[in-house]
Amino acid sequence: MDITKLCDQHTSVVGLQWGDEGKGKIVDILSEHFDLAVRWNGGSNAGHSVQVGDQKYAFHLIPSAILRPQCISVLANGVVIDPVQLICEIDSLQQRGITFENNLKISSQAHVVMPYHSLQDRLAEEKLGDKKIGTTARGIGPCYADKASRHFAVRMADLIDPERLRSRLAHIVPEKNSIFQALFGSAPMDWRPIFEEYVPLGQRLKPLVCNTTTLLHQAMASAKRVLFEGANATLLDLDHGTFPFVTSSNCGTGVCVGTGVPPQAIGRVLGVVKAYSSRVGGGPFPTEQVNINGEKIRQRGREFGTTTGRPRRCGWLDLVAVRYAASVTGATGLCIMLLDVLSSFDEINVCVQYATPDGNTDEFPADAIELSHVQPIYHTLPGWHDELNLVHSADALPKEARAYIGFIEEHVGVPVQMVSVGPGRDQTLMLG
Numbered sequence: 001m002d003i004t005k006l007c008d009q010h011t012s013v014v015g016l017q018w019g020d021e022g023k024g025k026i027v028d029i030l031s032e033h034f035d036l037a038v039r040w041n042g043g044s045n046a047g048h049s050v051q052v053g054d055q056k057y058a059f060h061l062i063p064s065a066i067l068r069p070q071c072i073s074v075l076a077n078g079v080v081i082d083p084v085q086l087i088c089e090i091d092s093l094q095q096r097g098i099t100f101e102n103n104l105k106i107s108s109q110a111h112v113v114m115p116y117h118s119l120q121d122r123l124a125e126e127k128l129g130d131k132k133i134g135t136t137a138r139g140i141g142p143c144y145a146d147k148a149s150r151h152f153a154v155r156m157a158d159l160i161d162p163e164r165l166r167s168r169l170a171h172i173v174p175e176k177n178s179i180f181q182a183l184f185g186s187a188p189m190d191w192r193p194i195f196e197e198y199v200p201l202g203q204r205l206k207p208l209v210c211n212t213t214t215l216l217h218q219a220m221a222s223a224k225r226v227l228f229e230g231a232n233a234t235l236l237d238l239d240h241g242t243f244p245f246v247t248s249s250n251c252g253t254g255v256c257v258g259t260g261v262p263p264q265a266i267g268r269v270l271g272v273v274k275a276y277s278s279r280v281g282g283g284p285f286p287t288e289q290v291n292i293n294g295e296k297i298r299q300r301g302r303e304f305g306t307t308t309g310r311p312r313r314c315g316w317l318d319l320v321a322v323r324y325a326a327s328v329t330g331a332t333g334l335c336i337m338l339l340d341v342l343s344s345f346d347e348i349n350v351c352v353q354y355a356t357p358d359g360n361t362d363e364f365p366a367d368a369i370e371l372s373h374v375q376p377i378y379h380t381l382p383g384w385h386d387e388l389n390l391v392h393s394a395d396a397l398p399k400e401a402r403a404y405i406g407f408i409e410e411h412v413g414v415p416v417q418m419v420s421v422g423p424g425r426d427q428t429l430m431l432g
């Protein structure tokens with residue numbers, strides 16, 4: 001299939017596992033054919049890698065489309081923005097010769113991650129000890145909590161207006177001090193130095209801030225094509241993931257909420273799936289392999305976090321979980337990533353059902369306690385030994401690799417439309 005056939009409608013790209021499926025690579029490739037690319041959830045907890053030739057990029061807040069000069073990159077309402085991280089990302093890209101001031105837009109209604117959010121994230125995790133979630137410590141949960149509770153929220157519209165920021169911080173920080181002191185016994189913070197530090201950050205970002213909902217609606221009305229870049233992934237979704245071991249946004253299901261775009265506008269949903277499973281942080285992981293197989297996957301797949309550098313937990317592909325994620329996201333097509341990592345296994349296991357105390361099931365229990373009690377039931381497929389990195393067409397894949405893809409497609413019930421056999425742009429095979 002020609003890639004442009006996947007780019008003729010507004011398209012949402014979303015991870016169907018626990019993150020790090022290769023969403024950044026897919027967005028980079030597709031964005032060549034889109035006019036706008038929109039991050040709509042999460043914040044700098046995301047780490048999206050893009051490789052162009054020998055150049056590697058790791059995006060945390062900036063959309064992975066930023067390398068495409070014709071594509072406007074948008075941070076929509078649902079993103080939580082740490083201005084220090086964002087400016088750091090902007091500066092480091094500019095130092096690498098990438099200029100984009102005119103094609104990066106930030107929603108005035110996006111919430112701002114303040115230093116007390118990251119502090120609260122760290123202190124809360126420390127206090128939980130071995131019950132911790134294993135967050136990225138980027139302040140994501142506390143910022144979304146303040147958004148939901150409303151009284152302590154700071155939005156981009158506040159950040160870029162010094163008087164509004166002053167009044168927000170003078171109200172919020174003393175309240176935070178009482179809470180932090182009671183919960184963590186921490187020393188009080190003074191709001192004034194925070195204000196002094198954040199005013200210039202707001203002024204730096206101000207030219208990029210606008211009403212992104214209007215921007216998106218106008219773009220769609222004038223036949224521009226929009227690509228939506230999900231961060232984190234469906235099994236980390238606040239409402240549909242393995243709660244409480246999730247992130248604090250609707251990272252599988254919230255594209256309309258995060259952007260103000262209506263559901264019927266989105267014509268295609270590409271579910272990004274690793275050819276195996278990985279997870280960072282705590283929480284149940286039925287197919288985890290704490291053995292030589294897991295270690296082999298980690299080494300071959302270089303499974304170390306893009307944001308935190310933590311070794312990722314690795315295991316076999318879990319089709320019960322992927323089928324569930326495909327259904328809640330409405331995936332219309334799958335992108336199977338990192339297939340090359342599985343070369344050199346004699347046999348590959350794929351989980352097709354769970355054994356539970358009440359019998360076998362096809363259903364994914366999106367509840368951490370229930371999920372921690374299931375046992376995976378595996379189907380074993382023959383592996384292959386050829387390296388795949390130089391394969392340029394699906395027909396040239398070893399027959400065992402083609403059978404593996406066919407098995408995934410059949411069990412998930414969604415067509416596989418792309419297969420990735422390396423981090424590079426040209427290591428991408430189109431199917432169908």
Ligand code: GDP
Pocket residue numbers: 015019020021022023024025046047048049050051300301306337338339340341420421422423424
């Ligand atoms: P994201 O968070 O979903 O964007 O994924 P990450 O960027 O965190 O992690 C995916 C990693 O796999 C990155 O280092 C990519 O460069 C790399 N990658 C993407 N696709 C492939 C592939 O097909 N094969 C290999 N070996 N690496 C890949």
Ligand code: IMO
Pocket residue numbers: 015018019020021045046047048133134135136137138139140141230231232233236245246247248280281282306
């Ligand atoms: P990308 O977009 C993998 C995980 C964290 C932790 C949990 C909560 O790169 O796929 P948080 O800091 O969000 O409160 O952490 O969610 N997590 C991710 N894991 N990839 C991500 O993003 C993640 N974003 C959050 O490891 O377990």
Ligand code: MG
Pocket residue numbers: 019020021046047048049306
């Ligand atoms: Mg990542």
